[in-house]
Amino acid sequence: MNRFCDFQNDYGHDTYECFNLKTAIEEAVRFGNLSHLIKGIRNPKKQRIEEPLDEEKKPQIDKGIFAIDSYQPYKKRGSSYGITGYEEVFFPALDTIIPSDLPVTISGRIYNKRVHRIYLDEGSACDVMYEHCFAQLNLAIRTHLSPAPTPLRTTIGEPPFSRTKMLKLSIVRSASPHNILLGRVVMQKMRMIVSTIHQLAKFHTSEGIGTLTSTYDR
Known part of the structure; x- marks a missing residue:
């Protein structure tokens, strides 16, 4: 009871040994929330907004969904393992x-x-x-x-x-x-x-x- 954690405001361990505090700091660093305090770390969210995407890197957005595709292995005669490839399953356009x-x-x-x-x-x-x-x-x-x-x-x-x-x-x-x-x-x-x-x-x-x-x- 003589060991107190300021992060969790509870007894049982010291602040510098607090696992939850270490985890919170690591997540904050990973998501760029401490970029204004730590030199060399950029905010990944801010970077995505400021840096324009090249034409090749821009996501291709289809105009519409016309079929439901599903790929499943199927058995075919003449195969020693039974599964030889994939066959598409199509449904009519909506x-x-x-x-x-x-x-x-x-x-x-x-x-x-x-x-x-x-x-x-x-x-x-x-x-x-x-x-x-x-x-x-x-x-x-x-x-x-x-x-x-x-x-x-x-x-x-x-x-x-x-x-x-x-x-x-x-x-x-x-x-x-x-x-x-x-x-x-x-x-x-x-x-x-x-x-x-x-x-x-x-x-x-x-x-x-x-x-x-x-x-x-x-």
Whole structure:
């Protein structure tokens, strides 16, 4: 208690040993706030204002955004490693569509059972199958499953532009209008990119890019 820090106005250590004071000084020097006290240090913010940019260094500003680009590795036949390059994913230009705010829902297959109204929720960390959908699966499948997260063979798209993964879905009892909810974890596994305003979902396959159109209003 005989050691006092003037910076923190508290006991326990001396001012010259104060870690927080040292950190504050280093940040002040780094951002140029002490440039008027320390010779040879320039204020980087002031420098950016005073020094005009060369034409080559000026940032290039596009006139508009006409597509959403996403680069993801995709598998291709004939590759020993499975991943050979990148393929671009394009969505229609925004000035050619009427933007939508409706949820994006698609259809898919759980094993060989066609399932409609699969809700794609990019903000969800959960992947859910609702109980009323689970009850309609084949009895042989249901008897080997439990309400806990369980792997289900799920397919989206149609051959050759399809993708199949074993997805762990939690069985939930709820009066939801949807059969399944897929969150961002599944979208990462499926290499899927969703655009709500386009009402489209696109995903990478070994044959190229697959496209799914939302069936929400059907």
